[in-house]
Amino acid sequence: MHKYIIKRTLLMIPTLFGAAVLVFVLLRLIPGDTCELRLAGSGAYFDESALKICREQAGLNEPMAVQFARWMWGVVRFDFGYSMWTGRPVTEEIALRFQLSLQVAIMATITATILAIPLGAISAVKQNTWVDYVTRGFSIAGLAMPAFWLGILIILGLLISTQRFLGEPWMPPLEYIPLWEDPGRNLIQLIWPALATGYRFSAVATRMTRSALLEVLREDYVRTARAKGLIEKLIMRRHALKNALLPVATVIGLEFAFLIGGLVVTEQVFNLNGVGKLFVEAVGNHDYTLTQALVMLVALVFILTNFVIDILYAWLDPRIRYR
Amino acid sequence: MVELRSEAIAAAKEEEDTPRRFLREAVRDLVFRKPLGAAGLAIILLMIAMALLAPVIAPYNPVANVYEKIHQPPSVENWLGTDQFGRDILSRIIYGARTALLVGFVSSLVGATLGLVLGVASAYFGGRFDLVFQRVMDVFMAFPLIIMALAVVSIFGTGVQNVILAITIPIIPRCARVVRASALAIREIPYVDAARAMGFGHGRIILRHMVPNVMAPYLIMLTSFMAQAILLEASLSYLGLGVQEPVPAWGLMLQGGAEEYAESAPWIAIFPGLAISLSVFAFNLFGDAVRDALDPRLRSD
Numbered sequence: 001m002h003k004y005i006i007k008r009t010l011l012m013i014p015t016l017f018g019a020a021v022l023v024f025v026l027l028r029l030i031p032g033d034t035c036e037l038r039l040a041g042s043g044a045y046f047d048e049s050a051l052k053i054c055r056e057q058a059g060l061n062e063p064m065a066v067q068f069a070r071w072m073w074g075v076v077r078f079d080f081g082y083s084m085w086t087g088r089p090v091t092e093e094i095a096l097r098f099q100l101s102l103q104v105a106i107m108a109t110i111t112a113t114i115l116a117i118p119l120g121a122i123s124a125v126k127q128n129t130w131v132d133y134v135t136r137g138f139s140i141a142g143l144a145m146p147a148f149w150l151g152i153l154i155i156l157g158l159l160i161s162t163q164r165f166l167g168e169p170w171m172p173p174l175e176y177i178p179l180w181e182d183p184g185r186n187l188i189q190l191i192w193p194a195l196a197t198g199y200r201f202s203a204v205a206t207r208m209t210r211s212a213l214l215e216v217l218r219e220d221y222v223r224t225a226r227a228k229g230l231i232e233k234l235i236m237r238r239h240a241l242k243n244a245l246l247p248v249a250t251v252i253g254l255e256f257a258f259l260i261g262g263l264v265v266t267e268q269v270f271n272l273n274g275v276g277k278l279f280v281e282a283v284g285n286h287d288y289t290l291t292q293a294l295v296m297l298v299a300l301v302f303i304l305t306n307f308v309i310d311i312l313y314a315w316l317d318p319r320i321r322y323r
Numbered sequence: 324m325v326e327l328r329s330e331a332i333a334a335a336k337e338e339e340d341t342p343r344r345f346l347r348e349a350v351r352d353l354v355f356r357k358p359l360g361a362a363g364l365a366i367i368l369l370m371i372a373m374a375l376l377a378p379v380i381a382p383y384n385p386v387a388n389v390y391e392k393i394h395q396p397p398s399v400e401n402w403l404g405t406d407q408f409g410r411d412i413l414s415r416i417i418y419g420a421r422t423a424l425l426v427g428f429v430s431s432l433v434g435a436t437l438g439l440v441l442g443v444a445s446a447y448f449g450g451r452f453d454l455v456f457q458r459v460m461d462v463f464m465a466f467p468l469i470i471m472a473l474a475v476v477s478i479f480g481t482g483v484q485n486v487i488l489a490i491t492i493p494i495i496p497r498c499a500r501v502v503r504a505s506a507l508a509i510r511e512i513p514y515v516d517a518a519r520a521m522g523f524g525h526g527r528i529i530l531r532h533m534v535p536n537v538m539a540p541y542l543i544m545l546t547s548f549m550a551q552a553i554l555l556e557a558s559l560s561y562l563g564l565g566v567q568e569p570v571p572a573w574g575l576m577l578q579g580g581a582e583e584y585a586e587s588a589p590w591i592a593i594f595p596g597l598a599i600s601l602s603v604f605a606f607n608l609f610g611d612a613v614r615d616a617l618d619p620r621l622r623s624d
Contacts, residue, residue, distance in 0.1 A: 143604075145603075264558075298470060302464075
């Protein structure tokens, strides 16, 4: 087990390094650098010397290998440099927005888990009855609806219902306030995007719960439990659910990791300044340092989540062997 | 002699009937045993017909701005209303099916097929090749689909072809990973060794002996990727990074006026979203049926 953990930890390094190389190369394939963009964007006339000065300041005049080495050296010391666009430290740019994305992701995960496990369990137990069909319909619909459309519908519903019942249209606040500063305002802003993404998320998890449970319910040990006269409730709790929840936990973990960077569209709809929106802006500005840091952050969250899931698997299910 | 000949004719006739009968039985099987899957397939076929016949069935030109008819609610003239440029929403939805299906089919087919070949090759060669290949796939999978697609679009620019490319690339490693897992088991079956002992080349063993045996996971992945590709195209277009105006695309229709005029003209936001949801819904239903039919572990007794 210890050997396995060490091996898995070491395997994360080449993946992260590969991600770093990939993002570094991809960014430099985008035509035009941030200096050209800034100088041309101002509309004023500019000459080669201005471009040269700007590039020197940003370190873009150096050979690619030197730029990469310098960046890597910084990353190893947790120094991500300054944003090429705003000039502020990258960590400062990311901190508040990461907090927002993380909070939405956590809230969506909670919503999804609360919905998915009971729904999936009921659906499996009552397989091929109308309860099952309704639940499956609900979850397939969740998979089909794009989160941004659901977001638009939620906003629309809020506007119309507040117009009708309060007399004036109401929108959730636009500015992000951290949870500990004003919990009420914070929650009233973030509950809607969390619901919009949580619904889709719950659909994935519900389906997983159902199929995992169906598989477990066919196992010999469930039949044995029934044969010895154990009541159905205890069979579910002690024998079936416990064994079915492992793949469900995996799906929930993977989706959570995905939400950290994958909320791009939802953030756009609800006008939230999260990691996804920052990423779109950073790529648009050809802000190499900021984009690189963001991508590494998203990749790190993803890889770490996978790592934790694998370790949990090993710990929870002694049948799994490791080499 | 005569008898023999008539028997031969009867046999030939039967042979002729077989494919047709097979098809008929398959359809009957699908409708009765998997009604949801059949419904999904029906919607998909309807969409394909809609896309192919768009010029015939669309009541208006989907790209013509009619400034006298801005923000018309649904009426007899414009069944689903008009948008902020006075364009007929129904016509744009009908033409939008072309974009959605084109992107959905091409990117999932190309992506899943490349993933299939790469995944099988990785499992077949094994060893160091497999190890390195898996790490490369890990790198590509370390980003959410949408981030990867956004990166590709910013390098190559927007437009239909580049959207297809942007969706194809992240699909490849996801399919390769699943296919590799099945192919690993197949590599251990003696017929692969037998093929090698007979002196067949690597390419032939991979394509003729291993690929046909991982068709089940491949087809399952393929149908689920079609749904995902349609969703992804809509998301990219919604962000303004996908298909560009004035090409009719469902995601794009939600971008411009949908939010701004949500309160005064909700039909702009509602109908294109319904089109996206319905088509993804159909592909999911069909995909579920395919999975049930092909995955022996889930087959109900």
